[in-house]
Amino acid sequence: MLTGLMYIMLPMPCLFFGGNSSGFMSSEGGDWADAAKFLTGFSSVGSIAIPAILRHADLITGGAMWIEFTAFFILLTTVMIFQHVSQEDDY
Numbered sequence: 001m002l003t004g005l006m007y008i009m010l011p012m013p014c015l016f017f018g019g020n021s022s023g024f025m026s027s028e029g030g031d032w033a034d035a036a037k038f039l040t041g042f043s044s045v046g047s048i049a050i051p052a053i054l055r056h057a058d059l060i061t062g063g064a065m066w067i068e069f070t071a072f073f074i075l076l077t078t079v080m081i082f083q084h085v086s087q088e089d090d091y
Contacts, residue, residue: 003068006047007075013039047072 017036051068054060 002050003047006043006050007071010040010043010047010075013037013043044076 013036017032017039048069051060051065055062055065
């Protein structure tokens with residue numbers, strides 16, 4: 001449930017503080033854009049760290065940890081593809 005909460009929290013700073021441009025992560029922004037980048041990074045690290053910590057404490061199995069890592073990789077790939085497609089002029 002903690003990892004699910006991190007996946008829900010991951011896009012929230014970008015939605016609330018990112019403004020209406022789709023490429024704010026690569027642009028020079030103000031203080032709110034910097035805060036959104038920091039909170040997004042915090043959520044990203046938490047999405048990876050929580051399963052690793054739970055595995056280290058033997059609360060979950062290794063397979064469950066790798067499933068979480070795979071889900072994070074799929075989410076990251078989807079966001080990067082969306083970012084690339086939304087910045088193309090021909091699309």
